[in-house]
Amino acid sequence: xxxxxxxxxxxxxxxxxxxxxxxxxxxxxxxxxxxxxxxxxxxxxxxxxxxxxxxxxxxxxxxxxxxxxxxxxxxxxxxxxxxxxxxxxxxxxxxxxxxxxxxxxxxxxxxxxxxxxxxxxxxxxxxxxxxxxxxxxxxxxxxxxxxxxxxxxxxxxxxxxxxxxxxxxxxxxxxxxxxxxxxxxxxxxxxxxxxx
Numbered sequence: 593x594x595x596x597x598x599x600x601x602x603x604x605x606x607x608x609x610x611x612x613x614x615x616x617x618x619x620x621x622x623x624x625x626x627x628x629x630x631x632x633x634x635x636x637x638x639x640x641x642x643x644x645x646x647x648x649x650x651x652x653x654x655x656x657x658x659x660x661x662x663x664x665x666x667x668x669x670x671x672x673x674x675x676x677x678x679x680x681x682x683x684x685x686x687x688x689x690x691x692x693x694x695x696x697x698x699x700x701x702x703x704x705x706x707x708x709x710x711x712x713x714x715x716x717x718x719x720x721x722x723x724x725x726x727x728x729x730x731x732x733x734x735x736x737x738x739x740x741x742x743x744x745x746x747x748x749x750x751x752x753x754x755x756x757x758x759x760x761x762x763x764x765x766x767x768x769x770x771x772x773x774x775x776x777x778x779x780x781x782x783x784x785x786x787x788x
Contacts, residue, residue, distance in 0.1 A: 594664075597644055597672040599628045608645040615768065615777035620730045620741040622722055624774050632664035634690045636718045638770030640668075643716075647686055649674040654684035654701075654713075658691050684713050692717040692746050698757050698765050709762040712780075716768045719743045722776050729785040730778075738785065741776060743769050754784045 598604035604627040611623040631640035647653055653675040659665050660677070669675055678684055681701045689695040695717065704712035727742025728751070747753060757764045757780055764780030 594668060594671055595630050595632055597629070598641075601644075604628075604641070605645045608641045611775060612642065612645065612768070612777070615775050616734075616766070616779055618734050619732060619777055619779055619782050620724070620728075620735065620739045622724055622741075622774050622776050626773070632662060632668050634658055634662060634718075635665045635668070635688070636690075636770055637772045638775050639688055639690075639716050639718050642768060642770060642775065643669060643673055643675070643686070643688065646714075647673040647675040649676070651685040652676050652678040652683050654678055654681055654687040656687075656689040656691055656695060659688055681713070687713050687715045688718070689715065690718045692719060693748065695747060698753050699760070701765050703760055703763040703765060706763070709764075712763065712765050714766045714768060716770055717743075717746070719745060719769050719771055722769055722771050722774055730782055731785055732779075732782045734781075741778075743776065751784050754778065754782065758783060 608627060611625055615623045625638055625641050627641050629637045629640055655677060681696060687701060701713035704710060722743050724741055727740050730739050730741060761780050766780055767778040769776045
């Protein structure tokens, strides 16, 4: 049976959109999500809220193997978002991964072009935990001095991936990390200094 989407589509989408904007404007900051939502597993509430807010019939979506294997997830996204699912990573406007450790190299997704760097993929990684103590030391636009962020699980080479992604700026992908009730963003403009 197809589960419901936002109980209050307008207010919930607005609240989620504000959280996403705040996360992108303040990289590494934790933005709570307090929307009532019951997506089919293994799609998390946070990732589902992002999909409902940003994905529609004009946004091709790539799903990792675990999410793509779930008929319920594919039907839920198709019904509530209308987004076409694609196998070609480079054609995806959004990508969702339930297993962040197995997500393909970031540069295999669309990194935009020199003329249109905004035509890149935003990757949403489902993580179990997000906290703002210890972890990666971040700097860049939107961060006063430095900030820290920890998330798990992530690819074992995440620091190298983020450094390579930053070297492509203004091209490159943007990352959203999503738990059941919060999100954080790691945009392409971010510098990862070290791990505390």
